[in-house]
Amino acid sequence: MKVNGFAHPAPSDPRRLLSDHLRHDLGLTGTHVGCEHGVCGCCTVLLDGAPVRSCLMLAVQAEGHDVTTIEGLAPGGSQLHPVQQAFHECHGLQCGFCTPGFVMSVVGLLAQHPHPTEEQVDEGIAGNLCRCTGYASIRRAVTRAAVLLAPLTPDPSPLGGEGANPADRSSSGGEGAGTSP
Amino acid sequence: MAVSQLVGAKIHRREDPRLITGHGHYIDDFTRQGTAYAAFVRSPVAHARVKSIDVTDASKAPGVVGVYTARDFKGQLAGTHPAAPAFVAEKKYVPERFPIAEKEVTYQGEIVAVVLAESKGQAADAANMIQVDYDELPAVMDLEKALAKGAPKAHEAGPDNVCWDFTYTPLDLTEAAFKEADVVVKERILQNRLAPVPMEPRGVLADYEGFDKKLTMWLSSQNPHFIRLFVSGALGLKESQVRVISPDVGGGFGSKISPYPEDYLVPALSRMIARPVKWIETRTESIQNATHGRGQFYDCEVAAKKDGTLLAMRVVQYVDVGAYHGTFGAFQPVACLMAGGGYKWKGISARTIGVLTNRVPTDPYRGAGRPEATHLVERMVDLVALELKMDPVDIRKKNFIQPQDFPFTQNFGLVVDSGDYEKSLDKALQLAGYAELRKKQADLRKQGRYLGIGLSTWIELCGFGPSAATAPATGGIALVESAQVRVTPTGAVIVYTGTHSHGQGHETTFSQIVADQLGVPLDSVELRHGDTAEGTSFGYGTYGSRSLAVGGVAISKAVGKVIDKGKKLAAHIFEAAEEDVVFEHGSFHVKGSPDKSKAFGEVAFASYGMGLPEGMEQGLEAVAYFDPPNLVWPFGAHVAVVEIDAETGSAKLEKYVAVDDCGNIINPMIVDGQIHGGVVQAIAQALYEEVVYDESNGQLKTGTMIDYLVPSAGEIPPFILDKTITPSPTNDLGVKGIGEAGTIAASVAVINAICDALSPLGIKHVDMPATPDKLWHMMKEARK
Numbered sequence: 001m002k003v004n005g006f007a008h009p010a011p012s013d014p015r016r017l018l019s020d021h022l023r024h025d026l027g028l029t030g031t032h033v034g035c036e037h038g039v040c041g042c043c044t045v046l047l048d049g050a051p052v053r054s055c056l057m058l059a060v061q062a063e064g065h066d067v068t069t070i071e072g073l074a075p076g077g078s079q080l081h082p083v084q085q086a087f088h089e090c091h092g093l094q095c096g097f098c099t100p101g102f103v104m105s106v107v108g109l110l111a112q113h114p115h116p117t118e119e120q121v122d123e124g125i126a127g128n129l130c131r132c133t134g135y136a137s138i139r140r141a142v143t144r145a146a147v148l149l150a151p152l153t154p155d156p157s158p159l160g161g162e163g164a165n166p167a168d169r170s171s172s173g174g175e176g177a178g179t180s181p
Numbered sequence: 182m183a184v185s186q187l188v189g190a191k192i193h194r195r196e197d198p199r200l201i202t203g204h205g206h207y208i209d210d211f212t213r214q215g216t217a218y219a220a221f222v223r224s225p226v227a228h229a230r231v232k233s234i235d236v237t238d239a240s241k242a243p244g245v246v247g248v249y250t251a252r253d254f255k256g257q258l259a260g261t262h263p264a265a266p267a268f269v270a271e272k273k274y275v276p277e278r279f280p281i282a283e284k285e286v287t288y289q290g291e292i293v294a295v296v297l298a299e300s301k302g303q304a305a306d307a308a309n310m311i312q313v314d315y316d317e318l319p320a321v322m323d324l325e326k327a328l329a330k331g332a333p334k335a336h337e338a339g340p341d342n343v344c345w346d347f348t349y350t351p352l353d354l355t356e357a358a359f360k361e362a363d364v365v366v367k368e369r370i371l372q373n374r375l376a377p378v379p380m381e382p383r384g385v386l387a388d389y390e391g392f393d394k395k396l397t398m399w400l401s402s403q404n405p406h407f408i409r410l411f412v413s414g415a416l417g418l419k420e421s422q423v424r425v426i427s428p429d430v431g432g433g434f435g436s437k438i439s440p441y442p443e444d445y446l447v448p449a450l451s452r453m454i455a456r457p458v459k460w461i462e463t464r465t466e467s468i469q470n471a472t473h474g475r476g477q478f479y480d481c482e483v484a485a486k487k488d489g490t491l492l493a494m495r496v497v498q499y500v501d502v503g504a505y506h507g508t509f510g511a512f513q514p515v516a517c518l519m520a521g522g523g524y525k526w527k528g529i530s531a532r533t534i535g536v537l538t539n540r541v542p543t544d545p546y547r548g549a550g551r552p553e554a555t556h557l558v559e560r561m562v563d564l565v566a567l568e569l570k571m572d573p574v575d576i577r578k579k580n581f582i583q584p585q586d587f588p589f590t591q592n593f594g595l596v597v598d599s600g601d602y603e604k605s606l607d608k609a610l611q612l613a614g615y616a617e618l619r620k621k622q623a624d625l626r627k628q629g630r631y632l633g634i635g636l637s638t639w640i641e642l643c644g645f646g647p648s649a650a651t652a653p654a655t656g657g658i659a660l661v662e663s664a665q666v667r668v669t670p671t672g673a674v675i676v677y678t679g680t681h682s683h684g685q686g687h688e689t690t691f692s693q694i695v696a697d698q699l700g701v702p703l704d705s706v707e708l709r710h711g712d713t714a715e716g717t718s719f720g721y722g723t724y725g726s727r728s729l730a731v732g733g734v735a736i737s738k739a740v741g742k743v744i745d746k747g748k749k750l751a752a753h754i755f756e757a758a759e760e761d762v763v764f765e766h767g768s769f770h771v772k773g774s775p776d777k778s779k780a781f782g783e784v785a786f787a788s789y790g791m792g793l794p795e796g797m798e799q800g801l802e803a804v805a806y807f808d809p810p811n812l813v814w815p816f817g818a819h820v821a822v823v824e825i826d827a828e829t830g831s832a833k834l835e836k837y838v839a840v841d842d843c844g845n846i847i848n849p850m851i852v853d854g855q856i857h858g859g860v861v862q863a864i865a866q867a868l869y870e871e872v873v874y875d876e877s878n879g880q881l882k883t884g885t886m887i888d889y890l891v892p893s894a895g896e897i898p899p900f901i902l903d904k905t906i907t908p909s910p911t912n913d914l915g916v917k918g919i920g921e922a923g924t925i926a927a928s929v930a931v932i933n934a935i936c937d938a939l940s941p942l943g944i945k946h947v948d949m950p951a952t953p954d955k956l957w958h959m960m961k962e963a964r965k
Contacts (some may be wrong), residue, residue, distance in 0.1 A: 013302075015302065023209070023210075028203070029203070029207075029209070029210040030202065030203015030204065030205075031203070032207065032209075032380075032381070032431070033209070034380050034381065034382070034464065035464040035885070035886050036463060036464060037464065037885055037886065037887070039885070039886035039887055040380060040464075040886055042380060069203065070202060070203035071202070071203050071204075073202070074202050080198065080201065080202070084201040084202060087197070087201050088193055088194070088197045088198065088201060089193065091193075091194070091850045091851070091853075091854050093197065093200060093201060094432075094684030094685070094686070094854055094858065095379070095380065095381070095429075095430065095431045095432040095683050095684030096196070096197075096200030096201070096205050096429065096431070096684070097205075097207060097379075097380040097381040097429075097431025097432060098380045098431075099200055099201055100201075100203045103201065121894075122894045122895045123895070125893070125894045126893045126894060126895050127893075128893070129380065129886070129891050129893055130380065131378060131379060131380050131432050131434070131858070131862070131891065132380075132432055132684045132854075132858045133854060133857060133858050134854075134857030134858040134859075134860060134861035134862075134897060134900075134923075135857075135861065135893075135894040135897045136857045136897070136900050137853075137854060137857065138894065139894060
C-alpha cells in the first residue's frame with residue numbers, strides 16, 4: 001500500500017487494524033482512535049481519496065490502495081492545507097483530538113461537493129463526533145475551506161469573494177478576521 | 182494594564198497548528214522501549230462475592246509477562262481512594278476502596294485482575310482466558326428502595342446505603358414563609374446520569390526506574406499535580422520521586438480530575454516488573470468506568486404570592502453516589518447552595534442525601550451541581566408562572582437580585598460579587614424576537630402545532646477558590662493557583678502555570694495577558710503546563726471554570742513582580758528614583774523623559790549582567806500565588822425555541838439564543854467556542870444522552886457510542902450569541918469563568934421550551950432526556 005505517497009509493505013499480522021498499523025507500525029500518530037467501533041470518526045483517513053474509518057479496516061485490506069493521513073496534507077511542516085487553515089481561522093477545534101478525522105472528512109466532502117449546501121455540510125461531517133466545539137465553528141470552517149479551495153478547483157463560482165485569492169489565505173477576512181500569532 | 186492590544190482581541194490559537202496537522206501529543210502517542218501492555222479483567226456483574234480467580238490458562242498464553250490479582254498489590258499500594266469533604270463536611274459511611282477488588286465487586290467494570298503482555302492484543306487475548314467464579318448478590322439500583330429499612334446493601338460490610346445525609350438549613354426555617362404563600366408548587370425533578378465521553382479516552386504510561394527510584398507517569402489528566410500527590414502517597418514515594426506529565430489532553434469535562442484505579446495499578450506494575458507499562462482505555466471501558474455525572478433527583482417545593490413574589494423553597498437532593506465515593510463526588514451538593522438562582526428568597530431549606538448504589542461512582546461533570554441548580558430553580562419558577570398564568574419573563578424580572586444589591590449575600594451566606602440579570606434577559610429576548618415568537622406560537626397552536634419558548638436566566642459560582650472555603654473542602658489544600666514567570670537574558674518570557682488545558686486554549690489566552698502587560702510580541706511568550714517537573718512546587722489543575730479567574734490572575738501577579746524588579750533596575754540605570762520610573766508600551770523611562778527609554782528586553786539583559794544595585798540578585802523571574810478573596814459569579818440569559826412534532830414526539834430546536842456575562846473577555850473567539858460547546862453538551866443531556874443500566878441486575882445497556890447518543894452536527898440548532906460585560910470586582914483582571922456556563926444554562930432552556938410547547942395538553946413537567954418516545958407517550962396520554 002501507499003501511505004502519503006510512499007510505498008509500505010503490509011503488516012505480517014493479519015489481525016492488525018489499519019488504524020493501529022498507521023499509528024504503531026508507521027508512527028503516523030496523527031490518526032486518532034476514539035472508539036474503535038466506527039462511530040466517532042477520529043480515525044478517518046482517505047482511501048483512494050474517499051474518507052474511511054481506519055479502525056474498521058484491517059491493514060491488509062488497504063493493500064494496493066493509496067492511503068492519505070492527516071500528516072500527508074501539510075507535509076512540509078510550514079504551510080497548512082486550506083482545510084486546516086480554515087479550521088484554524090474559524091476556531092474549528094478545541095482539544096484537537098477529533099480534528100484530524102474531521103479534516104480528512106472535510107477534504108473528502110469538498111472533493112465531492114466543492115460548493116456544499118448547508119445540508120451537505122452537516123451530512124458530510126455527520127460521521128464525526130466532537131465533544132468540545134458544539135459544531136458551530138466546524139460548520140463555518142467547512143464553508144470557509146470551500147472558499148479557500150475555490151481558486152484551486154476548476155469550478156469558477158466560489159461561494160464568496162473573501163479569500164478567493166490564494167495569496168490571502170493566511171491573512172484575515174470574513175470569519176477568519178483576527179491575527180494569526 | 183497600560184495598553185491593551187491583545188487582551189480582548191480575537192487571536193487565533195497558538196496550539197492549533199500542531200493539533201490540526203496531527204502533531205499533537207496525546208497519551209497513546211507516547212511509547213518507551215521495552216514497554217509491557219496492560220489489559221484489565223473487569224467484573225461483568227454489578228454486585229457479587231468473588232469466589233475464585235483461575236489464571237492458569239492466561240499465564241501460559243503467548244506473550245504474557247504476568248497475571249496479577251488484588252493479593253499481588255498488597256504491600257505495593259497503601260491507603261484508600263481519596264474522598265474530599267467538598268460540600269458535605271460529615272459523611273455517614275464511605276466504603277474503603279482498593280484499586281483492585283479482592284472479595285467483593287460492587288459495580289460492573291470493577292477491576293479484579295490485570296494481565297501484562299508484550300503487545301496490547303496479547304494482553305487482551307489472555308485477559309479473556311481468566312476464569313472468575315462470582316457468587317452474585319442483589320444489585321442496589323433504585324435510590325428510594327436503597328434507603329428503605331432492611332434494603333439490600335451496595336457493600337456487604339456497610340451499615341446501610343447512606344453515604345451522607347446532610348441538612349444545610351432546617352425545614353422550620355421556611356415554615357413561616359410557606360404559611361404566607363398563596364400558591365405552593367411541588368415537583369420531583371430528575372437529573373439523568375451522564376457519561377462524560379471525552380473524545381480521547383484515558384490512558385497511563387508509567388516508567389519506574391529502579392536504580393534511580395524515580396517514577397515518570399504520562400497520563401491524560403486535567404490535574405497532574407494532584408495525581409502526583411495521590412500516586413506518590415499510595416506507592417510510598419516522596420512527591421519528588423514522581424514526575425507526572427499530562428501532555429495534550431483530548432477533552433476531560435471533569436472526568437479527568439480525580440485519580441482512577443488504573444493510575445495506581447499501572448505505576449505499581451512498572452515497579453513490580455522493572456519495565457515501562459502502558460494501558461489505553463477502550464471506549465466501552467470509558468463509558469463503563471470513567472466517573473459519571475449528574476445521576477440525581479430533587480424533591481422541591483416553592484411558595485409564592487399570587488403577584489408572583491417568590492417566598493421560599495424546600496429542596497431535598499438525592500445523589501446516586503455509585504459504588505464508591507468519587508474523589509469530588511460530594512461537590513455535587515453545591516446544587517443545594519445554588520438552588521435559589523438569581524432570585525431573592527425569604528428562606529431556602531435544603532438537605533442532601535448521598536446514596537450508595539451498584540453503579541460506577543459519580544463525580545463532577547461539566548458544571549457539577551450548578552447545571553442541576555439552574556435546572557431546578559428555572560423549572561420551579563416556570564411552574565409557579567404557569568400556576569399564576571404569568572409570563573415567565575415577568576416572574577423572573579419581579580424576583581431578580583437587582584444591580585444595586587451587589588455584593589449580595591444569598592441564603593447560604595455566599596456573596597454574589599456582581600450582576601445585572603435583567604440586562605442580559607432583555608438582550609436575549611430582543612435577539613430571540615420574544616414578542617413575535619409568542620404571536621407565532623398562538624398562530625401555530627390554532628393549527629395544532631406545538632411551538633415552545635424556554636428561558637433560562639442562569640447564575641454560576643466558579644473560580645475555586647478562596648482558601649478559606651476550599652482548604653476545608655479538599656481536606657487541607659486550598660485551591661489557590663501558582664505561576665512562575667521567567668525572563669531569559671534575551672528577553673524571552675517563559676510562563677509556568679499550575680492549571681492545565683484540555684482544549685481551552687490557555688497557550689493563547691494566558692500569553693495574551695502576559696504579552697500585553699509586558700508590551701512584548703505574543704511570540705516572545707511561551708506558556709508551559711502539564712508537567713510537574715516544571716514550574717512551581719504545586720499546581721491545582723483545571724476544572725470549575727477556575728483557570729483564568731485564579732490561574733490567569735496569578736500569572737498577572739507574577740508579571741507584576743517582574744515589572745517591579747525591572748523598575749528597580751531601570752531606576753539604577755537611569756540614576757533616578759524608583760518611584761519616578763514609568764513602564765509602558767514595553768519600555769521603562771523616567772517620568773517626563775519618554776525619549777530616553779530602555780526596552781524591556783534591554784533591562785532583562787542588564788539583569789543578567791554586572792553592576793546591579795546593591796542587594797539585587799541577578800536574573801528576572803518571579804513566583805506568585807493567587808488566593809482569590811471570593812468566588813466569581815458569571816450569569817446570563819438563554820432562550821430556546823422548540824417545535825415538537827405532534828406525530829412523532831420529536832423535539833426540534835428552531836433557534837437558540839445565549840447572552841452571557843463572564844466579565845472582561847481576553848479572547849472573544851475562545852469564549853464563544855466555550856459557550857457553543859457547553860450549550861451543546863446541555864442540549865445533549867436535555868434531548869439525547871442517558872447512561873442506562875438494567876434496573877434488575879445493574880448491567881450497563883449504553884456501553885458503546887451506538888447506544889450512548891452523543892449528538893452530531895445535524896442535531897444542533899443555529900446559535901445567536903451575545904454578551905453583556907460586568908467586570909468581576911473579585912480580581913484585578915475583572916474576569917469570571919466561562920468553561921461551564923453553556924452547560925449550566927442550557928438544559929433547562931430546552932426543557933422549559935418543551936414544557937411550554939406542551940402546556941396546551943396540560944403537561945406541566947418533562948424529565949430529561951426528552952426523547953421522541955417519551956414525548957410521544959406523554960402526548961398520547963394527555964390527549965386521552
